[in-house]
Amino acid sequence: xxxxxxxxxxxxxxxxxxxxxxxxxxxxxxxxxxxxxxxxxxxxxxxxxxxxxxxxxxxxxxxxxxxxxxxxxxxxxxxxxxxxxxxxxxxxxxxx
Amino acid sequence: xxxxxxxxxxxxxxxxxxxxxxxxxxxxxxxxxxxxxxxxxxxxxxxxxxxxxxxxxxxxxxxxxxxxxxxxxxxxxxxxxxxxxxxxxxxxxxxxxxxxxxxxxxxxxxxxxxxxxxxxxxxxxxxxxxxxxxxxxxxxxxxxxxxxxxxxxxxxxxxxxxxxxxxxxxxxxxxxxxxxxxxxxxxxxxxxxxxxxxxxxxxxxxxxxxxxxxxxxxxxxxxxxxxxxxxxxxxxxxxxxxxxxxxxxxxxxxxxxxxxxxxxxxxxxxxxxxxxxxxxxxxxxxxxxxxxxxxxxxxxxxxxxxxxxxxxxxxxxxxxxxxxxxxxxxxxxxxxxxxxxxx
Numbered sequence: 001x002x003x004x005x006x007x008x009x010x011x012x013x014x015x016x017x018x019x020x021x022x023x024x025x026x027x028x029x030x031x032x033x034x035x036x037x038x039x040x041x042x043x044x045x046x047x048x049x050x051x052x053x054x055x056x057x058x059x060x061x062x063x064x065x066x067x068x069x070x071x072x073x074x075x076x077x078x079x080x081x082x083x084x085x086x087x088x089x090x091x092x093x094x095x096x
Numbered sequence: 097x098x099x100x101x102x103x104x105x106x107x108x109x110x111x112x113x114x115x116x117x118x119x120x121x122x123x124x125x126x127x128x129x130x131x132x133x134x135x136x137x138x139x140x141x142x143x144x145x146x147x148x149x150x151x152x153x154x155x156x157x158x159x160x161x162x163x164x165x166x167x168x169x170x171x172x173x174x175x176x177x178x179x180x181x182x183x184x185x186x187x188x189x190x191x192x193x194x195x196x197x198x199x200x201x202x203x204x205x206x207x208x209x210x211x212x213x214x215x216x217x218x219x220x221x222x223x224x225x226x227x228x229x230x231x232x233x234x235x236x237x238x239x240x241x242x243x244x245x246x247x248x249x250x251x252x253x254x255x256x257x258x259x260x261x262x263x264x265x266x267x268x269x270x271x272x273x274x275x276x277x278x279x280x281x282x283x284x285x286x287x288x289x290x291x292x293x294x295x296x297x298x299x300x301x302x303x304x305x306x307x308x309x310x311x312x313x314x315x316x317x318x319x320x321x322x323x324x325x326x327x328x329x330x331x332x333x334x335x336x337x338x339x340x341x342x343x344x345x346x347x348x349x350x351x352x353x354x355x356x357x358x359x360x361x362x363x364x365x366x367x368x369x370x371x372x373x374x375x376x377x378x379x380x381x382x383x384x385x386x387x388x389x390x391x392x393x394x395x396x397x398x399x400x401x402x403x404x405x406x407x408x409x410x411x412x413x414x415x416x417x418x419x420x421x422x423x424x425x426x427x428x429x430x431x432x433x434x435x436x437x438x439x
Contacts, residue, residue: 029117094102
């Protein structure tokens with residue numbers, strides 16, 4: 001399934017900036033960065049549980065927020081893109 | 097059933113593949129061109145002379161992602177094998193059976209029967225679809241010869257007789273394959289099967305598809321814990337993945353040959369997509385390779401109902417399913433190896 005992960009991490013303190021880096025790194029491990037704090041992750045339920053668990057342990061519940069949007073298996077027709085940085089379709093042809 | 101994941105094809109020759117966390121990264125110079133989490137991938141196929149970091153190789157072997165290197169024209173060079181996976185008992189059974197002529201003959205018969213039946217299905221399908229435009233008589237005649245040989249399989253007692261049958265059938269089949277090419281007759285024809293190097297466009301296309309299939313079959317066999325180098329029909333030879341070749345026999349007509357015919361008949365490839373080299377060999381151009389890869393990836397996502405499992409699977413998982421069935425047979429969970437037949 002495709003899950004959209006977005007976050008706001010408070011970066012006023014050095015710890016906050018550290019959390020931001022950790023959250024970003026964790027998201028990069030599971031998905032494609034489509035915008036600065038927006039990730040598209042094509043994961044199976046087990047992988048998603050792991051991702052959610054690690055994000056949960058990194059974040060500060062009082063200062064940060066993370067949102068998950070579940071786009072399901074037929075996510076292609078739920079996503080539209082305008083402008084540059086089109087990204088790739090992880091289920092389409094991957095040629096580099 | 098397992099989910100079919102994607103394959104990453106790397107075609108830019110100057111690329112460097114490396115790892116960052118769980119990501120596979122493709123760099124050209126110092127510029128990052130592509131980045132994808134490894135869990136989205138089933139395999140990575142590199143065309144051309146690119147390099148990969150040992151860390152990436154480790155990631156691939158840990159995550160069971162096949163990493164293969166091919167020449168720009170699709171000739172297989174090598175693949176990265178991680179730790180030996182799977183069950184040592186299963187592999188030992190495999191070796192024992194491979195050493196036993198009678199037992200391996202039984203399995204080899206299944207492969208060849210599968211191949212002949214699938215060749216017949218390819219021919220039969222064309223007759224049904226385009227019976228009025230193609231050389232019906234010629235194909236019917238080849239089909240009869242195939243049936244005749246198919247009948248002989250059961251009674252053959254030596255591996256050499258079986259090889260003879262296999263060779264004859266391949267000849268009958270490739271003799272009439274030309275009739276199934278309906279469009280672009282001037283650019284695509286097949287007089288005989290030739291390779292190393294292929295000497296006409298159609299042979300070149302087939303060779304390329306067979307290499308892609310070999311990559312998938314070999315990865316699939318390793319995934320279920322079998323040794324792709326020890327075969328039952330093909331004899332052992334250093335560097336030859338005999339079991340993968342065995343298993344390809346039955347899968348080739350359905351997966352590769354039909355795709356090649358479709359590509360030509362639907363005019364998705366054309367004569368310009370091929371390049372003649374000095375030695376007379378014919379190779380795919382960059383553009384041609386890309387359209388073939390696109391069609392191949394798309395074909396792998398098409399769903400079929402597996403006749404033995406009676407379960408819906410994408411075509412790309414066929415090598416995996418057949419490997420699984422082979423492993424089950426070797427373990428003694430099923431009485432015979434069921435080759436794949438598809439209508």
